[in-house]
Amino acid sequence: MQPNQAQALYWSSESGQKWIWFETELDLVFSAVDDALIKRAATQPGERILDIGCGTGATTRAFVPRVAPSGKITAVDISPAFVSHARDRAKLTADNTEFVVADAQSAEISGAPFDLVISRFGSMFFADPVEAFRNILKQMKPAGRLTIAAWAKAKGNPWFEAPKSAAVKILGPLDQSNPNAPGPLGFQNVEHVVGILKEAGFQNVEGETATVELAHPGPVERVAALASNIGPAARIIKKYDGSAGDIEAITEFVVADFRKFVGSEDIRIPANLNFFTAQRVG
Template sequence: MHRIVNTEQSTAWNGYEGSHWAAHQSRYDAVNSGFNDCLLTAAAIGVGDRVLDIGCGNGQSTRLAARLAAQGHATGVDLSEPMLARARATATAEGIANVAFVQGDAQVHLFPEGRFDVAVSRFGVMFFGDPVAAFRNIRRALRPGGRLAFVCLRGMDRSDLGQVLAALSEQPAHSGGAAAPAAPGAVSLADPVAIRQVLTEAGFEQTEPTAVEAVQLWGRDAVDAGEFLGGWGPVRHHLAQVDRVAAARARRALTEAMRAYEGPGGVRLRCAAWLVAATRA
């Protein structure tokens, strides 16, 4: 039995949300892989390092870490069993043997103390119910002097996706309306002051939030991108709160909003994030 304290997130990631990400593994990797290089550079993974990937999802960042730690090991932890199953299958298909995937809530999971040299995360640390407790638990898993590197979202108004999602709030809905969607907690670490405060309280030092940007590929064209975004969990939940006419109108609005970012290479949106590096005190 895995101990879970973040029950709402666990329900989502073991339900529709996790299943959608697992079913569209390559598409979500295309959305987020632009941050891989800066994350792994900040992590400075050595050939013999033991790496912990927090909120590993479908496991792309874990597999990349395992390749860098060719004589070490990489462990990915996530709440979502559908995504972990996809991660394990992909690692097997790619012949990566020095990797493991564990289902668990990183806020309370009983990691072996001091086991890891470095912990990384690509957008997997924004959803903790208690961020200080979670980062303390991650700190405990690191050896003294161990490194932490992660990327987290800045404010939605900093990214093109925020402009696209704003198109939904402009659509009239049924009585009572519905606010524009946003993944709960997605921007919980948007403030660099809050990042430093949380990490310092959790026992990290030399915290260095750096503003970074990457281009996210959302689809072949506006129609394809709009349909894909319409299936993303927060948007799908939003559309379920309105009547059919309003939902159809909102889907059309998403597609039209995507047209501003459509080009020969597909629909590309600029995403703003923080790259954070820290050391276990």
């Protein structure tokens, strides 16, 4: 069994497929995170980029103009469905991208060595993160850079906190005692992740928590449905085989919580995110 088989199964399940079903809205909501990554990555034309946990390819597509015209992006994900979908999208948008089904913890990835490694919410799921980042480090150029975004703690993060609280109340907890276990919140502890990257061999490692506003045109019921179908709430729903009625009840709870974020033009939800940067030296 591959080290990340559990993750491969999850992202191939109905819970994982929701990222394809809700793709358009998720791309819109998380575009601000892509902008924050782009700002921190300082990408240059002609660079070769590795995108880890690329999902349906939104972050890859956001970086394409940054490496044009001669650069290339290799994007990997453990989900064949995600990669297939991203390839179909790429046919219409860019010819300097390659989408590959691979487990970045162990795979040798085509396109190496890379100038830059990026990840938006795709690097928190490794069974052995130190081993994974060691493998990634080996496939980077000397002076290659790493820039990744992950979720900070659920508390104070309404996008996760409201749906998770509702799901726990209605269905039950995940019974996950290790706060750093692989999952959406696996990189919530900045010091822990900085230690992982240093142990893997990265240098000039830095981590920071920053607030990014997630914007959606509404209505609030739609935003609540989106937040209730992904992240920790989705994992709780899957664990307890939640019914349509359970999901509706969770969504109603989130609607009530999200009303305070409704503005005159759109809905803006503050999100606390952890950003990490590091380098391969030598």
